[in-house]
Amino acid sequence: MNENGDDVKKRVCRNMFINTLSIGEKTVRSWTLSDQPSTSLENEDHQAQIRRQKSNMVKNVEEFLNSLPKVESHYCQASSNKLYVEPLWSSLREMYRFYK
Structure with a gap:
């Protein structure tokens, strides 16, 4: 904006602008193309x-x-009050599929 409060367009280097703000090219395009x-x-x-x-x-x-069902630790029951998820799945991926 200038001193009158009007918007003033300035030409800038696109790559420097994108790199300076650490944003993507798609973001800049969406800003410039929005109605x-x-x-x-x-x-x-x-x-x-x-x-x-x-x-x-x-x-x-x-x-x-x-x-989820939980179990106590087998190794340090006396010194820990942590609970662990019962091993119903062989991987986190399977657990995620069940969650979905």
Whole structure:
């Protein structure tokens, strides 16, 4: 912006701009090709929605993990109160498939 408050376009080197901000080329394209710039209020609403989704996701994963059967350690029962997930799956990949 200049001193009158008008937007002024400046030509810059795309690669230097991308590298300086550590962003991807797709991000810059989406900024320059968007028809309507998003307002800060829309952006805040979107961020709040993302936070709620992440919170719900974490809550669901915690509920899933808490619902799994657990066993005590065989080696250090007296000195530890840790619980371990009962070995129902041979890998984390199988556990994830079950969760999905």
